[in-house]
Amino acid sequence: MSDHGDRSPAREFAALARGSTRLAVVGATGAVGREVLAILADLGVEGGRVRAFASSVDSGPTIRVGSLELPVVALPEDSGEIATALNDVDVVIGAADAVTAARVREPAERVGCVFVDNSSAFRLDPSVPLVVPEVNPEDLDGACTVASPNCSAILLATALEPLRRSFGIERVVVATYQAVSGAGFAAIAELERQSRAVLDGHPVRPSVFPELCAFNVFAHESEVDGDGHNVEERKIVEEIRRIWRAPDARIAPTCVRVPVRRAHSQAITVELGRPALEADVRAALTAGQGIEIVDDRDERRFPTPLRASGGDTVLVGRIRRAADARVEGGGGATRDFALFVCTDQLRKGAARNALQIAARLLAAR
Amino acid sequence: MSDHGDRSPAREFAALARGSTRLAVVGATGAVGREVLAILADLGVEGGRVRAFASSVDSGPTIRVGSLELPVVALPEDSGEIATALNDVDVVIGAADAVTAARVREPAERVGCVFVDNSSAFRLDPSVPLVVPEVNPEDLDGACTVASPNCSAILLATALEPLRRSFGIERVVVATYQAVSGAGFAAIAELERQSRAVLDGHPVRPSVFPELCAFNVFAHESEVDGDGHNVEERKIVEEIRRIWRAPDARIAPTCVRVPVRRAHSQAITVELGRPALEADVRAALTAGQGIEIVDDRDERRFPTPLRASGGDTVLVGRIRRAADARVEGGGGATRDFALFVCTDQLRKGAARNALQIAARLLAAR
Secondary structure, eight states: OOOOGGGOHHHHTHHHHSTTOOEEEETTTSHHHHHHHHHHHHTTOOGGGEEEEEOTTTOOSEEEETTEEEEEEEOOSSHHHHHHHTTTOSEEEEOSOHHHHHHHHHHHHHTTOEEEEOSSTTTTOTTSOBOOTTTOGGGGTTOSEEEOOOHHHHHHHHHHHHHHHHHOEEEEEEEEEBOGGGGOHHHHHHHHHHHHHHHTTOOOOOSSSSSOOTTOOEEOSSOBOTTSOBHHHHHHHHHHHHHHTOTTOEEEEEOEEOSOSSOEEEEEEEEEEEEEOHHHHHHHHHTSTTEEEOOBTTTTBOOOHHHHTTOSSEEEEEEEEOTTOOBOSGGGOEEEEEEEEEEOTTIIIIIHHHHHHHHHHHHTO | OOOOGGGOHHHHTHHHHSTTOOEEEETTTSHHHHHHHHHHHHTTOOGGGEEEEEOTTTOOSEEEETTEEEEEEEOOSSHHHHHHHTTTOSEEEEOSOHHHHHHHHHHHHHTTOEEEEOSSTTTTOTTSOBOOTTTOGGGGTTOSEEEOOOHHHHHHHHHHHHHHHHHOEEEEEEEEEBOGGGGOHHHHHHHHHHHHHHHTTOOOOOSSSSSOOTTOOEEOSSOBOTTSOBHHHHHHHHHHHHHHTOTTOEEEEEOEEOSOSSOEEEEEEEEEEEEEOHHHHHHHHHTSTTEEEOOBTTTTBOOOHHHHTTOSSEEEEEEEEOTTOOBOSGGGOEEEEEEEEEEOTTIIIIIHHHHHHHHHHHHTO
């Protein structure tokens, strides 16, 4: 398993599990919001300590996730009313869009909340740390508002961190295999509806995505800039550079959707800063935080999105010297390695990462 | 469209369409064999000129593909009987396994047939050319038996050829998104059966593949060697090196199955031999043989396996400088580019490539 030393799940989230901690989830009815509630329910947090906010459209009588059944309240429009609503709250988890996140920040900070946001609102804002706790926890120091990175950036940063620490990283080429649920519940429903239609020989028409998602793969649906990169690829590059404090880090991503319901996968080809043996790379990854090695060559058992779904770790496998590795040192040492990695992007890629951040901020208070 | 100059489909296959040409397909009932027959039917080849062989298990009264309805005959076990069966045949297309291919070669050559084989039997045999007609047609010279490469190698070689000719290639990093039909009809049936079961909430168990293929992605199912590379990845490296006559060519592949019925996709990151402008790379690809550009950034219309399915070209899109391109020349020239490409691996990736070879060999006689 992936949790090491004092990073056992119970210990890691102790500050959230405390009976005195009060939490709010903004965007509680969305795919990430529900996952936040599921993790809180698993931690034994009682419903009386959690407030669920949604847009007025999605607010309704209650939401039920695991043992938690909570009234869903519309997030107020007015900043003062938001502050009042958050007055006795310690932690706000943002699981809504960037516009909503921007509305929440000021009142949350005013009433002294920790605000951890999953949207893109603050990820490149120099006044807000962008944190993967396994990678740059030091950036949390003294922060009130913290941004949780894009799901693909979290996966890549977590998987590569043991290699970055041990060997340095010169270049990363990554191709993604992204689940549709990155685009929310509607996307999962579209995948299922389209799959049935295709199997039954009925005509299908895309709605959530620009392309058919059933039995197809397609370039990530985000906008494409004049240089041909889509927004998801830009996020990976810019966010990883910020997390690594390495503005010139070489990262070349290609982001692709695949007909998978949840959990993202990545084929990573990496050039290390110095030559290493495969055994050393494997040892570093095995000792890495938040990582579970799934790499059985004989049984051909490697990371898959199904294996990662619902789990909290980054599965790492197919650890190997790249097929064209240039041997530089004794015993076959090289800088050129390849990996295949998966994680549930609603868990470690979003909800879990945000709650890890929140727990650390609370514990440090 | 992709066909240039005298490479129009009718012209390209003229030698096969001739009324005097007699053909045999070994493995006619498999996924590739049927596609061979479909192309012959589209060319207007009459049934009386085509002989369909299958294993004794798959032989049956007849096979019907398009306008062709043919008796399916069991391939004889004995070499002499195979020679007799092929006596009046000009071209044999091998669409069976490597063991069957090895049985066919000697009798086919003895009776003077052109034998183009899709299996792996001869791909690394120095006495047999390995050919993608858009790339190394010169290697066909005087050959009787020719091997058609692995589908992933054909896709990669065809897509990269315009760049190799214009700029040279230093390194290729490629991640594949491979359709299940590369593993035959049973794999398509398994994908459909599993997809229905998952949608209906029924339990599923893999049979053709080691992993569930519905709503999942997984490392290519071929055997994994002691260095961690699977056979599909090895084939790409070894076959491309042979096709390019470049035994040291740097190619780093990761081969992955996706829940797509047919057509393979590849995310390619390439380092050219010399810096180029994006406009020059685009112009080279646009002028390339067998290539159709699908690259509309505003409409986000790029290659997809659904768009490639049933077609004969390699779709090339997302042509861009890599996100981490090092600018080396004036106007933003660089060696670092990225592409996303798709082709129907049963057509250009197998049947069509073999028939292109056969037509050229016949025309040269």
